[in-house]
Amino acid sequence: MTDTLSVYSAEHLHELGVRLFVACGAPAAEAELVAGHLVEASLMGIDSHGVVRFIWYVEQCLEGRIHPGAPVEIMRDKGHVALVDCGMNFGQIGAGKIVDLVRERAQKGGIAFATSRHCHHVGRLGAYPQALAEAGLFGFAVANSQRHGHFVVPWGGREGRLATNPLAWAAPTEGEPMLLDMSTSMTPEGKIRTALHAGQSMPEGRILDAEGHPTTDPNAFYGADGGPPEGAILPFGGDLGYRGFGLGLLVEVLGASIAGVELGEAEPIPYINGFSLLAIDPGAVTGDSARFAALTEELKAYITGTPPAPGSNEVILPGAREFRTLRQRQRDGIPLPAETCRLIAEVAARVQVRADL
Amino acid sequence: MTDTLSVYSAEHLHELGVRLFVACGAPAAEAELVAGHLVEASLMGIDSHGVVRFIWYVEQCLEGRIHPGAPVEIMRDKGHVALVDCGMNFGQIGAGKIVDLVRERAQKGGIAFATSRHCHHVGRLGAYPQALAEAGLFGFAVANSQRHGHFVVPWGGREGRLATNPLAWAAPTEGEPMLLDMSTSMTPEGKIRTALHAGQSMPEGRILDAEGHPTTDPNAFYGADGGPPEGAILPFGGDLGYRGFGLGLLVEVLGASIAGVELGEAEPIPYINGFSLLAIDPGAVTGDSARFAALTEELKAYITGTPPAPGSNEVILPGAREFRTLRQRQRDGIPLPAETCRLIAEVAARVQVRADL
Numbered sequence: 001m002t003d004t005l006s007v008y009s010a011e012h013l014h015e016l017g018v019r020l021f022v023a024c025g026a027p028a029a030e031a032e033l034v035a036g037h038l039v040e041a042s043l044m045g046i047d048s049h050g051v052v053r054f055i056w057y058v059e060q061c062l063e064g065r066i067h068p069g070a071p072v073e074i075m076r077d078k079g080h081v082a083l084v085d086c087g088m089n090f091g092q093i094g095a096g097k098i099v100d101l102v103r104e105r106a107q108k109g110g111i112a113f114a115t116s117r118h119c120h121h122v123g124r125l126g127a128y129p130q131a132l133a134e135a136g137l138f139g140f141a142v143a144n145s146q147r148h149g150h151f152v153v154p155w156g157g158r159e160g161r162l163a164t165n166p167l168a169w170a171a172p173t174e175g176e177p178m179l180l181d182m183s184t185s186m187t188p189e190g191k192i193r194t195a196l197h198a199g200q201s202m203p204e205g206r207i208l209d210a211e212g213h214p215t216t217d218p219n220a221f222y223g224a225d226g227g228p229p230e231g232a233i234l235p236f237g238g239d240l241g242y243r244g245f246g247l248g249l250l251v252e253v254l255g256a257s258i259a260g261v262e263l264g265e266a267e268p269i270p271y272i273n274g275f276s277l278l279a280i281d282p283g284a285v286t287g288d289s290a291r292f293a294a295l296t297e298e299l300k301a302y303i304t305g306t307p308p309a310p311g312s313n314e315v316i317l318p319g320a321r322e323f324r325t326l327r328q329r330q331r332d333g334i335p336l337p338a339e340t341c342r343l344i345a346e347v348a349a350r351v352q353v354r355a356d357l
Numbered sequence: 358m359t360d361t362l363s364v365y366s367a368e369h370l371h372e373l374g375v376r377l378f379v380a381c382g383a384p385a386a387e388a389e390l391v392a393g394h395l396v397e398a399s400l401m402g403i404d405s406h407g408v409v410r411f412i413w414y415v416e417q418c419l420e421g422r423i424h425p426g427a428p429v430e431i432m433r434d435k436g437h438v439a440l441v442d443c444g445m446n447f448g449q450i451g452a453g454k455i456v457d458l459v460r461e462r463a464q465k466g467g468i469a470f471a472t473s474r475h476c477h478h479v480g481r482l483g484a485y486p487q488a489l490a491e492a493g494l495f496g497f498a499v500a501n502s503q504r505h506g507h508f509v510v511p512w513g514g515r516e517g518r519l520a521t522n523p524l525a526w527a528a529p530t531e532g533e534p535m536l537l538d539m540s541t542s543m544t545p546e547g548k549i550r551t552a553l554h555a556g557q558s559m560p561e562g563r564i565l566d567a568e569g570h571p572t573t574d575p576n577a578f579y580g581a582d583g584g585p586p587e588g589a590i591l592p593f594g595g596d597l598g599y600r601g602f603g604l605g606l607l608v609e610v611l612g613a614s615i616a617g618v619e620l621g622e623a624e625p626i627p628y629i630n631g632f633s634l635l636a637i638d639p640g641a642v643t644g645d646s647a648r649f650a651a652l653t654e655e656l657k658a659y660i661t662g663t664p665p666a667p668g669s670n671e672v673i674l675p676g677a678r679e680f681r682t683l684r685q686r687q688r689d690g691i692p693l694p695a696e697t698c699r700l701i702a703e704v705a706a707r708v709q710v711r712a713d714l
Contacts, residue, residue, distance in 0.1 A: 078641045080437050081467030110438030113468050113637055138615060157663030157672040169603075171610045178610065180603030203596070212666035238595040239560070246526075246537030246675040249660070253528045253535065257652040258495060260643035263659055278635075280470055284435045286617035295614040302620055303606070306514030309569035315514040318603040 006341060007333040008357065013051050014039045016348070016355060020054055021090070023351035024061035026068035030093050037092045041124040042334045045325035046181075048190050049124040052340050057090065057121075058347045066090055066120050072097045075117065080105055082114040083259060088271075091122035095275050099131045102279040106137055110284030115259040115276040122273045126181030126319070129170035129277070133177035136289065138280040140169045143273040144255035147263065152185040153232045155245040158212025160232045164188050165251035170319070174297040179319030184248035186234045186241075192218050208232045360694035365714065370408050370691060371396045373705070373712060377411055378447070380708035381418035383425035387450050394449045398481040399691045402682035403538075405547050406481040409697050414447065414478075415704045423447055423477050429454045432474065437462055439471040440616060445628075448479035452632050456488045459636040463494055467641030472616040472633040479630045483538030483676070486527035486634070490534035493646065494636045497526045501612035501631040504620065509542040510589045512602035515569025517589045521545050522608035527676070531654040536676030541605035543591045543598075549575050565589045 017035025022028060034057070042050030060066040070087035072094045077083075082101060086094025098114045105112030122128070122143055129139025145163030152162045168181040186206045195202050196218035209220035210230035223230035236244030255274035256263075283289030306315040336344075341357040348355040374392025379385060391414070399407030417423040427444035429451045434440075439458060443451025455471045462469035479485070479500055486496025502520030509519045525538040543563045552559050553575035566577035567587035580587035593601030612631035613620075640646030663672040693701075698714040705712040 076642070076644055078467040081637065081641045083642050110435040111468055111470050113642075115642060138611065153666070154660050154663050154672045156665055156669035157660075158666040158669075159663050161660050161663050169607050171614070178606060180600070180607065182600045182603060186597070205595070208666065212664070236597060236600065237593065238562070240543070240593060242675070243537070243539040243593065246539060249535060249656075249675060250526050250537065252656060253653060254495065257528070257649055257656060258637065258639045258642055260645065260648050260652065262652060263655055280438065280615065282615045284438045285433070285440050285470075285472060285615055287433055288617065291617050292614055295617070295619060296610060298620055299606075299609060299614060303511050303514075303518050306511050306516050306518050307569070308513055309510070309515040309565065312513035312515075315511045318599070318606060 004338045005335040006338065006357070007335050009333050010039050010043055010330060012356070013042065013334060016344075016353075016357075017051065017054055019353050020058055020348060020351060021061075021068065023353050024058055024066075024068050026090070030069065030090065033096055034090045034092045037123050037127060039334070040127065040326075043326045043329045044124070044322040045329070046124055046322065048188065051334070051336065051344070053121070053123065055340075055343045055347045058351060060120070062350065074101070080109055080112050082112075083117065084114055085117045086119040086271075086275075088118050088120055091120040091273055091275065094119045095122040095128055095277070098275065098277050099128050102277050103132055103135050103137065106132075106279035106281045106284075107135070111278075111280050113276065113278045115255070116271075116274065117259055117261065118271050119275045120272045122275045124181065125166045126168040126170065126179050126322075128275075129168050130177055130179050130319075132277075132279045133170035133172045133179070136172050136281070136283065136293070138169070138171050138282055138292075140167070140278040141276065142167045142251040142255045143275045144252045145273060146271060149189075151189055151229055151233045152235055152248060153208065153212075153245075154249075155235055155242040158208060158232065160229075162235075162245075162248040162252055164233065165248040165255070167247065167251055171296055172293045173300050174293050175300075176323045177319065178296065178300070178317050179322070181319075182236075184236050184244050184251060186236055186238075186244075189229070189233065192221050192229075192233075196222060205238055206234060208234065360696055362692040362694055363698060363714070364690035364692050366690050367396050367400055367687060369713070370399065373701075373710075373714075374408065374411055376710050377415055377705060377708060378418075378425065380710050381415055381423075381425050383447070387426065387447065390453055391447045391449045394480050394484060396691070397484065397683075400683045400686045401481075401679040402686070403481055403679065405545065408691070408693065408701070410478070410480065412697075412700045412704045415708060417477070419707065431458070437466055437469050439469075440474065441471055442474045443476040443628075443632075445475050445477055448477040448630055448632065451476045452479040452485055452634070455632065455634050456485050459634050460489055460492050460494065463489075463636035463638045463641075464492070468635075468637050470633065470635045472612070473628075473631065474616055474618065475628050476632045477629045479632045481538065482523045483525040483527065483536050483679075485632075486525050487534055487536050487676075489634075489636045490527035490529045490536070493529050493640065493650070494638050495526070495528050495649075497524070497635040499524045499608040499612045499631075499633050501609045503628060503631075506546075508546055508586055508590045509592055509605060510565065510569075510602075511606075512592055512599040515565060515589065517586075519592075519602075519605040519609055521590065522605040522612070524604065524608055528653050529650045530657050531650050532657075533680045534676065535653060535657070535674050536679070538676075539593075541593050541601050541608060543593055543595075543601075546586070546590065549578050549586075549590075553579060562595055563591060565591065 132139030282292030489496030
């Protein structure tokens with residue numbers, strides 16, 4: 001299944017996103033923020049978390065699962081630790097307020113941690129530690145997902161008990177931040193569905209069939225009836241996958257248990273992502289706020305100066321590829337598959353917005 | 358190279374460790390703490406970080422690299438963030454004071470982070486978040502190493518730029534804590550040396566030769582002259598090893614850069630581990646200090662209830678295997694290879710201690 005690509009400017013897609021979310025009832029400033037977040041993900045080449053999400057977000061608004069304009073409220077505030085009720089507004093609104101909160105607290109007192117309740121999809125997780133790094137802070141974020149996303153097996157198991165549970169961290173340098181945004185599983189479910197639709201196999205070591213046997217066949221993951229998956233995804237790490245499992249469990253504990261969220265709270269769906277964010281001010285640690293970026297810059301030079309292995313062109317930092325794509329797509333535009341354009345136009349029509357795609 | 362094993366009680370080895378470190382000049386209470394740490398690692402089956410380290414620690418004392426009894430001092434204290442000078446005392450002494458510091462601060466204000474300067478080898482990294490979990494807190498620790506331990510390549514590189522950079526986290530349940538203690542590389546160097554001595558191959562996907570080609574031959578890692586390694590170790594993650602590289606870099610940034618430590622400070626050796634520790638009090642987040650352990654207990658049941666995959670007997674939590682070994686070895690004793698006993702006796706004789714091994 002190949003798909004022709006059309007190219008749109010970030011501005012065009014941003015403006016469309018704003019109109020869509022305003023049509024769903026979002027205040028203009030919040031619609032700007034959500035659209036900006038999704039367009040930035042597309043600019044960075046993280047298309048799975050980019051403007052394609054216009055579709056699902058509008059659907060979720062129409063189904064009453066996202067509550068545009070809902071207040072985000074601090075439920076509990078201990079100064080350096082806080083619990084934030086995101087009110088089932090767009091996840092970016094709650095997570096954005098959490099960024100503001102931990103940034104301000106860490107800038108004052110060196111460190112802050114906040115976690116969430118009733119948080120919808122936060123989108124590109126790396127955006128939040130990145131925002132902290134842009135303010136000179138170290139940032140670390142996790143996002144778990146509710147039970148119906150539990151496709152990932154614990155090490156040695158054959159049924160899913162965790163979601164793909166990403167974690168992300170960022171740190172300032174004197175240039176672009178270092179930025180790692182990774183799943184703790186071997187693959188997102190989306191890639192398996194893409195392979196299914198394309199009639200392709202998955203790489204080895206990604207998925208199990210319904211009986212827990214390794215497979216590369218997407219059909220064996222989804223089962224015969226195309227319903228909810230019968231197979232499962234392996235934790236990150238291949239033959240050392242107990243480590244990836246342990247990292248996935250870290251995300252679960254730090255994203256949900258620490259916020260007081262029960263596993264059983266997953267029905268009826270009260271959240272999408274259990275989102276938590278840590279900020280540390282390196283300037284508070286050493287008393288010299290410029291020193292940290294100077295040292296990470298030195299580290300960057302040391303790392304990127306590594307002679308490449310055979311078959312590799314260069315050694316780059318985590319995030320560098322995404323920042324390159326950002327610059328390229330800011331210049332050349334964002335490519336969208338025809339099918340994505342069609343689905344966006346379709347959902348736009350449901351809220352009386354003309355998509356112009 | 359097979360080796361006969363002799364079995365000793367934890368008490369016997371603990372008492373020997375205390376005598377060794379006192380003979381090196383350590384105050385009795387500090388010798389107790391270091392010996393206890395190493396014996397516990399052996400009890401848990403983490404033999405590479407157990408009583409075998411009696412040998413190296415005594416040597417390091419004799420060479421003036423460990424300064425027994427040296428004061429551990431808070432260099433900078435911002436309440437929830439601190440920088441601690443470990444004075445090149447045994448790493449366990451500095452790290453132990455950091456545990457006390459962050460535990461107390463987190464219990465008062467919800468969160469604390471401390472990092473180190475001049476810290477020798479901290480031993481089993483998991484011990485520190487575990488101590489926090491035993492006090493009802495969430496704990497997260499990292500330890501980087503100085504430049505001469507940089508055997509691990511950045512993703513796509515052929516020369517080492519990072520150490521095996523472990524990270525560890527722990528959380529309380531109503532029983533044993535969840536405890537993950539993992540390297541961010543595919544193997545510790547020690548396993549390659551063991552394979553070299555045993556004339557065995559390494560598993561696929563662990564190491565590179567001097568030209569950056571994948572190899573399973575330990576000789577290709579160490580090079581012809583048996584000097585410092587010419588090859589390198591791959592970052593954790595197989596074909597997704599850019600993630601393991603990103604985690605290794607996290608450890609570097611959070612273990613060293615954040616403490617203001619320059620890469621160049623590695624010569625002459627001013628530290629062994631750049632150790633940092635984070636504590637969060639889940640009770641401060643939700644206002645209900647029992648809730649977190651109840652939820653992690655529920656999560657434990659959900660995870661360990663996963664049907665095993667073919668070839669697997671059960672699904673266990675990170676750390677569960679080590680706690681089982683701990684109980685078994687507390688009962689049956691700690692097995693030590695004859696060569697380890699011989700080397701401990703040899704180093705003991707240098708400080709006029711009779712080993713009785």
